[in-house]
Ligand SMILES: Nc1ncnc2c1ncn2[C@@H]1O[C@H](COP(=O)(O)OP(=O)(O)OP(=O)(O)O)[C@@H](O)[C@H]1O
């Protein structure tokens with residue numbers, strides 16, 4: 001049985017005129033196995049973030065359901081941890097206090113909290129920076145704190161919404177490698193939204209390609225590249241072929257519906 | 268490091284001290300040589316001996332303590348209730364629409380006009396003045412708490428909600444810490460308002476306190492030096508208050524002092 005099931009999930013936002021609604025997601029179906037690394041690409045505004053918010057239960061679906069281990073997900077909780085594009089760190093907390101946040105909300109005693117937080121900070125190689133404040137860190141370091149914070153509650157699923165979107169290309173690659181290393185160690189289920197097709201292919205076991213708004217999953221591309229992966233993969237013919245396939249799928253969506261987001265200009 | 272410390276901290280202090288000393292010196296000469304009429308403007312050494320008299324008679328200590336107590340009680344209540352009201356306003360439209368008109372009215376009205384009524388209700392003792400301080404101080408604190416919470420980053424709240432945080436946890440771990448700079452600005456504003464209403468209230472109807480002393484010496488013959496002493500005491504108190512809360516603020520917001 002799949003660990004996470006998204007069943008006929010639809011979501012309408014209140015529209016611009018009163019009484020009207022805007023259909024953002026239209027009967028999305030996804031099924032994810034435990035320990036799988038799934039990446040999602042799709043045109044801007046197709047509902048990728050909306051999908052993650054629904055899995056996190058920060059939004060309620062209009063119809064359909066999200067199930068984790070066969071149980072309906074109804075409220076947010078530490079079994080699904082989010083990593084945000086804007087990091088969402090609390091500026092008044094030190095790095096370690098930020099990582100402790102989830103444990104603190106779960107009322108874990110402070111000594112144990114600290115121990116756990118340090119463990120994950122070491123994992124993202126920020127052990128030395130535990131008493132720094134977020135503003136004293138670079139963007140890449142901040143997101144590593146965000147990842148440590150998400151991992152600290154030992155979630156079943158890690159939801160990452162363009163986590164490296166605010167970082168420049170080089171740091172992005174380093175972060176991708178680091179995430180793979182952590183994932184290979186922890187074997188968490190990961191749902192990873194990105195605009196970068198290379199990133200999607202490079203990281204994922206499977207790439208979900210979404211349609212333009214209203215969002216649906218139009219295709220799943222299984223990525224059978226060997227693991228552990230490293231950057232040399234990008235020059236392999238198979239890699240290029242996957243990238244080509246996905247690009248073609250997306251291009252159709254973009255031609256059918258407005259513009260492909262500028263910052264997604266492909267590498 | 269040495270140079271910048273000198274430039275940033277010491278230099279303004281030295282220049283400030285020089286200008287104050289020069290001012291005092293000119294004042295002393297003008298007053299003691301009767302260049303200007305000293306019974307109207309007094310002069311520093313005369314004020315200093317008035318200060319000594321006020322201390323030795325015990326008047327100053329006794330009345331300062333009373334004023335401090337009135338201010339302390341009223342202001343502590345203003346901080347607690349002000350922040351609580353501010354949070355309630357930020358969380359509930361209904362509460363906000365219900366109470367906002369009263370708040371605006373209280374904020375714009377000079378609270379001093381309520382003092383006679385407060386004296387009728389609570390007596391001429393310290394309680395009526397504490398309540399006047401509270402009334403004038405808690406509104407800016409409440410208003411700033413509300414705006415502070417409204418302006419915090421949505422992403423902080425979302426990060427907490429994603430972990431399944433309760434409403435109370437969101438208030439204490441995201442909203443209030445995020446609103447601290449704004450709350451502190453409200454408190455600074457409230458200090459000034461509180462001191463004004465305290466001194467004016469004491470001058471107006473009371474048996475004791477610094478304001479009461481000021482009104483006694485303002486009708487006494489040769490009371491001008493004493494009034495200067497008392498004004499300096501009030502000004503010093505306000506200054507120390509602001510300084511204290513600035514220190515508390517930088518203690519509470521370490522992430523801002525770095526940047
Ligand atoms: N709170 C909201 N109210 C109304 N409409 C919304 C709201 N949030 C998102 N939308 C709309 O829903 C659609 C999907 O938004 P969403 O943020 O999920 O897209 P996305 O795929 O994450 O886009 P991007 O790639 O730009 O991040 C968009 O058209 C957006 O305008």
Ligand SMILES: [Mg+2]
Nearest residue numbers: 048049050161
């Ligand atoms: Mg998005």
